[in-house]
Amino acid sequence: MIRFDKVTKTYPRAAGATALRDVSFRLGKGEFAFLTGPSGAGKSTILKLLYMAERPTSGEVRISGYSSTKIKQREVAELRRRLGIVFQDFQLLEDLTAEANVAFALEVIGAPRATIPNKVARALTQVGLASKATALPRELSGGEQQRVAFARALVNDPFVLIADEPTGNLDERATRGIFQLLREINASGTAVLMATHDLELVRRTDYRCLELNHGELVFDSADAPRIEAEVE
Amino acid sequence: MLAFRTALTAFRRAPLLSVLSVTTIAFSLFAFGLFGLVALNIKNALTRVEERVEIRAFVAQGTAVEAIATAADEIAKYPQVAKVDVITQSQALERARSELGEFKDVFESEFLPASMDVKLKPGFRDPASVKAVAGQIQNLDFVDDIRYGEEWITQLYRLRNIAGVVGAALGIAFAVVAIIIIGATIRMAVLARSKEISIMRLVGATDAFIRRPFLIEGSLKGVLGGVLALVLTYLAMRTLEQYLHFETAFFDRRMAFVGVVFGALMGFMGSAVSVGRHLRRV
Numbered sequence: 001m002i003r004f005d006k007v008t009k010t011y012p013r014a015a016g017a018t019a020l021r022d023v024s025f026r027l028g029k030g031e032f033a034f035l036t037g038p039s040g041a042g043k044s045t046i047l048k049l050l051y052m053a054e055r056p057t058s059g060e061v062r063i064s065g066y067s068s069t070k071i072k073q074r075e076v077a078e079l080r081r082r083l084g085i086v087f088q089d090f091q092l093l094e095d096l097t098a099e100a101n102v103a104f105a106l107e108v109i110g111a112p113r114a115t116i117p118n119k120v121a122r123a124l125t126q127v128g129l130a131s132k133a134t135a136l137p138r139e140l141s142g143g144e145q146q147r148v149a150f151a152r153a154l155v156n157d158p159f160v161l162i163a164d165e166p167t168g169n170l171d172e173r174a175t176r177g178i179f180q181l182l183r184e185i186n187a188s189g190t191a192v193l194m195a196t197h198d199l200e201l202v203r204r205t206d207y208r209c210l211e212l213n214h215g216e217l218v219f220d221s222a223d224a225p226r227i228e229a230e231v232e
Numbered sequence: 233m234l235a236f237r238t239a240l241t242a243f244r245r246a247p248l249l250s251v252l253s254v255t256t257i258a259f260s261l262f263a264f265g266l267f268g269l270v271a272l273n274i275k276n277a278l279t280r281v282e283e284r285v286e287i288r289a290f291v292a293q294g295t296a297v298e299a300i301a302t303a304a305d306e307i308a309k310y311p312q313v314a315k316v317d318v319i320t321q322s323q324a325l326e327r328a329r330s331e332l333g334e335f336k337d338v339f340e341s342e343f344l345p346a347s348m349d350v351k352l353k354p355g356f357r358d359p360a361s362v363k364a365v366a367g368q369i370q371n372l373d374f375v376d377d378i379r380y381g382e383e384w385i386t387q388l389y390r391l392r393n394i395a396g397v398v399g400a401a402l403g404i405a406f407a408v409v410a411i412i413i414i415g416a417t418i419r420m421a422v423l424a425r426s427k428e429i430s431i432m433r434l435v436g437a438t439d440a441f442i443r444r445p446f447l448i449e450g451s452l453k454g455v456l457g458g459v460l461a462l463v464l465t466y467l468a469m470r471t472l473e474q475y476l477h478f479e480t481a482f483f484d485r486r487m488a489f490v491g492v493v494f495g496a497l498m499g500f501m502g503s504a505v506s507v508g509r510h511l512r513r514v
Contacts, residue, residue, distance in 0.1 A: 051434070074438060081436035091431055095245060107234065108437035152435070 001191065002027040002050065002160065007059035009045055019045040021215045027193060032186045034202045035195040037212035043195035047164050051083055052076045064159060081109055084153030084161040088168035090145045092137045098148045099124060099133040105152045123151040127181060143174030150181060160191040167198060238445035239452060249424055250453065253417035257457025258464065260410035261495050265465035267406050271399045273480050278392050285357040287350040287366050287380040295374040303372055304348050312356035312365050317349040345376065359386045411498055418450050418502040422510050429510060439511055446507045447500055454499025458492035
């Protein structure tokens with residue numbers, strides 16, 4: 001479903017900045033995996049390569065039948081309709097209510113208008129925010145805002161949820177809530193790839209963990225025993 | 233339809249920014265419009281002066297009136313000629329008298345020669361054409377002398393050419409400035425909505441879909457700015473007329489329409505460039 005094949009990514013403008021070096025891994029259908037590593041290790045780059053905001057300098061990214069070497073700009077939009085993407089900073093539109101923020105994701109891909117209210121209500125119920133559908137983002141707590149972002153990501157029934165530090169801005173309690181939500185989402189069949197540097201969270205579970213350091217994949221719990229990082 | 237609604241929503245969501253961009257478009261088009269008005273009036277004035285270009289062919293004393301009339305008919309058939317008036321000796325005297333006013337009594341007899349006054353069609357009033365027609369007329373054996381103010385026409389045309397070149401250069405400069413300013417305002421509108429654009433992209437909206445409301449919004453702003461500029465230009469003209477007692481011509485309907493379309497086009501292109509640049513970056 002997702003396959004990274006010897007992927008290297010360098011950014012031409014930043015001198016000598018190799019964001020990823022020779023990274024290969026697979027993520028199966030319905031799988032849950034953490035992507036960990038210090039800041040600048042290449043976690044976000046992997047996610048950007050997944051939703052094709054970036055293309056590899058060499059190697060190939062394959063996701064749901066699309067290949068980074070062949071995909072056209074129009075197909076990128078098609079691909080993203082089948083992905084759910086969530087960020088640390090929620091990325092909500094401040095002047096739209098929770099339900100309008102979720103509906104926005106359907107409207108802009110031209111979903112039939114009649115189907116929108118039902119889908120929005122279902123997504124908000126799934127994240128436990130049905131009672132706050134008409135609240136504006138500023139009237140919601142951080143955890144609740146992130147739930148709205150999750151509802152927006154889920155409203156199109158994605159096959160994989162890509163979450164870039166989704167708990168990075170949240171307190172301990174909200175983090176636990178969001179993580180629980182991620183488990184539920186995964187239990188319903190959606191694959192989850194979550195970038196985080198919250199090692200506590202990773203250790204508490206037995207989900208697969210991919211660890212990056214300086215752009216290299218230094219550990220994959222699917223290939224245990226552990227390969228020690230040769231750094232610092 | 234959704235794109236149109238989104239464009240209108242954008243007006244409602246950021247009223248200040250929208251008013252600012254419409255005003256900016258209006259004022260840059262206003263400057264362009266004022267310049268256009270000045271250019272139009274100079275052109276009209278020159279055309280009026282040009283209409284007075286004529287060739288006067290003086291006829292030798294004693295030529296039969298019939299011969300003059302036949303020649304005049306011939307000349308009227310020249311493709312460059314609009315009209316030929318035959319001025320008899322007595323008419324010439326009348327004209328001299330009326331032009332001289334209080335000194336009219338100094339002429340007593342018909343000593344002035346008869347003439348043919350030849351008016352030329354527009355497009356044939358330049359020095360070369362006038363000279364060519366004059367040369368043809370001079371070939372008639374009863375034509376004594378021919379006058380057409382060669383120097384005056386040359387000067388007039390030099391002035392016209394200078395006005396044309398300066399006008400075109402200034403016009404292009406004004407248009408470029410207007411396009412840059414409008415582009416910058418629309419860029420602000422795009423930046424103000426950059427978050428919305430990046431969310432649209434993330435959830436899988438196509439670039440065409442994202443672009444559409446901005447293009448509509450830009451065109452609408454351009455139309456509004458254009459209409460406002462037209463009103464401002466009109467008011468400015470009326471004010472000038474009132475205080476300077478200066479009769480001026482205003483744009484006719486076609487020109488006004490072209491101006492508004494020009495505004496819409498600039499809004500459209502400004503948006504297209506700004507959104508395009510933004511989409512390439514995010």
